[in-house]
Amino acid sequence: MAKKPRVIHTCSECGYSSPKWLGRCPECGSWGTLQEEASVAAAPGSVKTSALTPTAPATPITKVNATATHTMPSGIGELDRVLGSGVVPGSVVLMAGEPGVGKSTLLLEVASRWAAMDGRKALYVTAEESAGQVRARAERTGALKDTLYLAAESNLDVVFGHVEQVKPSLLIVDSVQTMHAAGVEGVAGGVAQSRAVTAALTTLAKTSNLPIILVGHVTKDGNVAGPRVLEHLVDVVLNFEGDRQSSLRMLRGMKNRFGATDEVGCFEQTASGIREVRDPSGLFLSHRGKTPDGSAVTVAMDGVRPILAEVQALTVDPVNKSPRRVVTGLDFNRVPMVLAVLQARCGQRTNDKDAYVATVGGVKITETATDLAVALATWSSLHETPLPAKTVVIGEVGLAGELRRVPNLGRRLQEAARLGYENAIVPSGDLERIDGMRVHQVSTLGEAIALLAT
Template structure:
């Protein structure tokens, strides 16, 4: 009598295997992630059979060739029509590549990819948009709103992977969009759609399709509460590029970041804006983070932050008022909530500014979030400006890290930051001593300590 194969339960987050179902994974602590599947039968293939296959081998479909004989045209990238997406991808969409775009629900992943296939189809190239989450009518309604209606853009509302392959054989598209990989189902594979086995099988099959036909495939992926790609980590290893599309629901700004890229760098960032007409790329995002006022107000300082390798001008505002309670408050928005109180403490201890007698509210303009230490000097000078009700000189940017001894420390990429500020019309900069930056048309003043930087403003 054949022995009955008992099912196993695998966690979709960390691949932990348990012989019985558990409500919470003991490995990663996630709830409701253990899914039932059947293990592979042991001894199904004998060692002798495996050895025989290795000795006999299989006849390759094409002989191996020197790498110098491989045509460069096979790896030449194609422009997607969206400059910010091409910036993050490197140079564009590479034929035969598989791109996984992850993001929270409602951030605009489907809208952005619909814009991609619209630009693609507008050039006369055939594109297939596979939607497993929405009906064809819903996609048509969004395409009509965003102006993405083209005769060479085909829509298939399918969740069965075999049916999708049939559409590919009939249409012969040059670009495939699958929305989303967690809702696709592969026949003959145990588990539900979105589970460990199904997600792995669907991604592997689509990767094989892309490599064998040369058709680029763009996948939509969901994320967990922690911001990671939902499903097993093997999805990130199977694909060529992993992009993260992020943004706050209260803000229209969207950022596209590269997490993995086999064809380019992962430190590029693309900026987009969510509008009523769809996703619009923002080639110059600095204007979104600067207040549009005729004169410079007190309590405001402009700095240059680096998001990857992209310099972005941002405005830091500070407001100091008499405290309501006995202990002064420190309210921070868009900056490191632990670092801002430290900068205010240095401002009091090393420069004699009585920040402990005021409530301090420090925030960035436009909803931008900055985590690097190069904004320390902007926080300190904006607070000094609010305390004395004296605005900083117009068209001035400040860059620098503040140490606990009150010294100003150099930050990387000062020259590139100042060049971006000069391009936007800023004429003066205050930077740490020893930065050795020279930008045409800009007066660069160096300060070794925070006190010297304040003295430059007094002068």
């Protein structure tokens, strides 16, 4: 007599199993993620002895063909930088981002650049737009290519048929939450459907050595929508982010099996599409001839990439009895602390002034390396004295007024010297010589102000 299947409940987020349904997973804490599954229990005391014959024998690792993982350039250098060195055959990349940030525009450009290379075909599958809409955007951005194929389809089986007919060397699916897999319960975008679609596309990529890029939606918290298992199935998870009020777009690696996850790609949203920015420092520096007062240039690290940014400060007499502190692009809690140190340790009166501190170009910086730039920009505004031209300031300010070293100081200064800056004010410590730059090392914020006042 056949044994009756035993019902278990498995969490779609972390894989935790329970014999009964629970509203909240005790392993990961997610609500409503336990789904019913059937499992046949083995008879007590029985030992499973049958085994399946492998389709291919196990191979010594030294005999594995390494050419299968050689990367191919995508045609967009900033994307290749984040991926490692290019697109890996058979890899699955999940790109997530908020609505309207430009994911579809960027990937259409990727498909166009890919199709422009000899012997390459790209298949762009859209389930969110009509073919006419994508064609219109391609005309606007100059992405029309004869070897770029377009399919407006949401049925996964039909997509597989397109792949069989076109035989592309790159497949882009926009988006995974709008695709539907036949034979799987649930609506498109649900937990079961998203997991089945991603698993099927991952199997296609591994068996056919076809690189696939998937577009993913995000939740209101900024996380990838759908079950967490999607991020485990794919090889690379990218986050495309940017402020709608700014043209700057950042592509960050959240997971990468083929490279580092601290690389950042910079793009700019324009009327003709998304343009890659190989040297983003120019976006964050105001274009001027004479250095104004209340301005200081620093070097921030975005991942492993040094970026020059300008911090501006404006101090005015308060309109009300309580002075205001308005901060844009910097840590709101850090700036008032630096202003307090500037008054308590250096005798600069900031408590009776309205202070407006902001970065140029919409860049957001949260690291402490900008403390010295905030302090000196505020001092410059208070005394209406501009900082010396072609000078960068880098350092963390402590509550006692001391200056602390920051990571990658040498790399920051080398980037500043490359862009033509000749002077630097940094905390004291061991530092290698920077060609073409005079480095002033100071121990306290008071010493830095005294250096500027001379």
